[in-house]
Amino acid sequence: MRTNFDFTPYRRTTVGFDRLFEMLESGLLGEAADGYPPFDIVKEEEDRYRITLALAGFRPDEVEITARQDQLVIAGRKAERQDDDTYVYRGIATRSFERRFQLADFVEVRGADFENGLLSIHLQQVFPEEMKPRKIVINSHASAQGGGAPQLTSNRAA
Known part of the structure; x- marks a missing residue:
């Protein structure tokens, strides 16, 4: 509803x-209300995140990761194969999928790992230098008479 x-x-x-x-x-x-594939989002540090997707039955070459300006798209395409096996029950989902994540401004994909059926995508929020806060020095009236121009000092963490 x-x-x-x-x-x-x-x-x-x-x-x-x-x-x-x-x-x-x-x-x-x-979006993606079916919940497939399941995923976790972990905040590792103040500006670093990790998205982990459970991709049982997929190989790394069957998964494609695309990063756009404000969106991360993970798609999996399972190659059709001819099985001679007769399954009594098939519970490992190997259907194709596409999972989208909206990225905040200045979030960049730093890399991805695939191990033990888990795809981990590493993200970092990187602000441009001009977007970081800076401290403004307040000049007194006496120092302004000396012809000094307003000064800006950087108070940025390295």
């Missing part, structure tokens, strides 16, 4: 959240 919610009052009082409201209204946050 889906209920519609009117975001108009919030749109009037916020700036820069248009994409978030569009996602909420279109239902993209609930």
